Amino acid sequence: xxWQERFGRLGRPARAGLxxxxxxxxxxxxxxxxxxIVNKANRNPVDATFLLRVYTGVLKNWPDGTSVIPLDQAxxxxxxxxxCVSVLGRSVSNLKAIWxxxxxxxxxxxxxxxTPDAVMKSAVAANPxxxxxxxxxxxxxxxxxxxxxx
Amino acid sequence: xxxxxxxxxxxxxxFALQCGTARAQEAPGLDFSGSGxxxxxxxxxxxxxxxxAEDLGxxxxxxxxxxxxxxxxxxxxxxxxxxxxxxxxxVAATQDGRYSATVQVVARGAGGxxxxxxxxxxxxxxxxxxxxxxGRKRLPLFQSSEVQDVGYAIPWxxxxxxxxxxxxxxxxxxxxxxxxxxxSWLATADLLTGTETIHNSEYWQIYNGKFSVTDTxxxxxxxxxxxxxxxxxxxxxxxxxxxxxxxxxxxxETAYEDPTYQKIYGISFKADDGxxxxxxxxxxxxxxxxxxxxxxxxxxxxYRFGPFTPLLSYSNYQQxxxxxxxxAEGHSTRSLVTRYELDHSxxxxxxxxxxxxxxxxxxQAPHGNSHLLSFSYDRVF
Numbered sequence: 001x002x003w004q005e006r007f008g009r010l011g012r013p014a015r016a017g018l019x020x021x022x023x024x025x026x027x028x029x030x031x032x033x034x035x036x037i038v039n040k041a042n043r044n045p046v047d048a049t050f051l052l053r054v055y056t057g058v059l060k061n062w063p064d065g066t067s068v069i070p071l072d073q074a075x076x077x078x079x080x081x082x083x084c085v086s087v088l089g090r091s092v093s094n095l096k097a098i099w100x101x102x103x104x105x106x107x108x109x110x111x112x113x114x115t116p117d118a119v120m121k122s123a124v125a126a127n128p129x130x131x132x133x134x135x136x137x138x139x140x141x142x143x144x145x146x147x148x149x150x
Numbered sequence: 151x152x153x154x155x156x157x158x159x160x161x162x163x164x165f166a167l168q169c170g171t172a173r174a175q176e177a178p179g180l181d182f183s184g185s186g187x188x189x190x191x192x193x194x195x196x197x198x199x200x201x202x203a204e205d206l207g208x209x210x211x212x213x214x215x216x217x218x219x220x221x222x223x224x225x226x227x228x229x230x231x232x233x234x235x236x237x238x239x240x241v242a243a244t245q246d247g248r249y250s251a252t253v254q255v256v257a258r259g260a261g262g263x264x265x266x267x268x269x270x271x272x273x274x275x276x277x278x279x280x281x282x283x284x285g286r287k288r289l290p291l292f293q294s295s296e297v298q299d300v301g302y303a304i305p306w307x308x309x310x311x312x313x314x315x316x317x318x319x320x321x322x323x324x325x326x327x328x329x330x331x332x333x334s335w336l337a338t339a340d341l342l343t344g345t346e347t348i349h350n351s352e353y354w355q356i357y358n359g360k361f362s363v364t365d366t367x368x369x370x371x372x373x374x375x376x377x378x379x380x381x382x383x384x385x386x387x388x389x390x391x392x393x394x395x396x397x398x399x400x401x402x403e404t405a406y407e408d409p410t411y412q413k414i415y416g417i418s419f420k421a422d423d424g425x426x427x428x429x430x431x432x433x434x435x436x437x438x439x440x441x442x443x444x445x446x447x448x449x450x451x452x453y454r455f456g457p458f459t460p461l462l463s464y465s466n467y468q469q470x471x472x473x474x475x476x477x478a479e480g481h482s483t484r485s486l487v488t489r490y491e492l493d494h495s496x497x498x499x500x501x502x503x504x505x506x507x508x509x510x511x512x513x514q515a516p517h518g519n520s521h522l523l524s525f526s527y528d529r530v531f
Contacts, residue, residue, distance in 0.1 A: 065278065097303050100303040104185075106269065
């Protein structure tokens, strides 16, 4: 079974927006072909270490103490590949092996799947605790893009 | 070798795979999900020695790949049993994910074929920092104890037996986990307590004879472990103590002997930056009230070249006894493993192991030295 099939897909496709805040991003996120997004009401800082911990299941909270809800794109998507390799510094398979350890030892479950970009964006826009990633060309002002120095 | 249990579970897996998305179901207030893992492995003892006059029922030279499950490659050509296994897991969770119940059964080719209930526990996330689990779980003696059956999640076909070879791998009880960040470090701590009784221990068949029957039980298990991690680095320390007792049933013993106290210390380090991976793990067991002390070490390093991950490892075990006052049983294994990722859910591995028996005279087992070549296909689903 593909992991995303275990949880189904989230939300409904939302209308694609324009790149209202694209120019405000750090250059690195654009170079990675994905941009990390959070809810507009979420002001927590995000960096690569935080993302790696959240997307490997070892960190379950935002810095403000609320639960973090990570969302992933489909396992065979280009966005997933780009996010894992360029942002997290791991291969998709490496992440899968790490999650296999968590799943079969009761330590947690992998992020739910929200794919394609429009579904991911609407899921993040609807939940202040959610975090995800989309192609830069799909970014609009319904969500907040985050960047960090590298 | 009895494969009926694996075949039965294999049928269930085939059905589940055919059903595709049917394995994730929702009911009012609850989510149900199913998942599993599979390892199909085959190995052959290429050469070796036979150290003792009495063979304990094994056709040696032999390579012991899994002490706890009596996974032994004998000098019988290619064998598929010792490292082949199939696990199925079902989880029912509340939709907020705070409460869940998990069951996991594993069918194996090792030890003549058997199906074991390895995990059966309830989880309650008391807060974002605290988690309580009650039921049957893996005993976290070692860094990879809890994931030792999931071939896809580990870089070996079989975890180095000198360190990962112990009689008890599960316990029935409760654990309380705390996690938090401390500066740039992530810290996790566990407290656990419980008991475990094993009838007809697979582990003790390796020492007492392939057709012997030995019961063992650990009571008053109390333990704690702490893990700190940062970026690519992780360090873990564990301390577990218990009382232990045996009875040699096939020798006519009906009552357990008086329990003896033991203390188990472990420390491990893991580094993985996505390309390089390295491990070091150290074990020290004080069983002075019984026979003496156990020491074990593991060192491993590997590098990911695209889909390939070659890995070198060395593991060593040394026992010292009260009786001799010096070294007793001892052995080491050097391993070269190559893993190739077929896709995001499966891999194939090839492993070459060199087992060297370093036991003192009088403590030699029949297994002797051995060279083992093994292959595996691992999958999670």
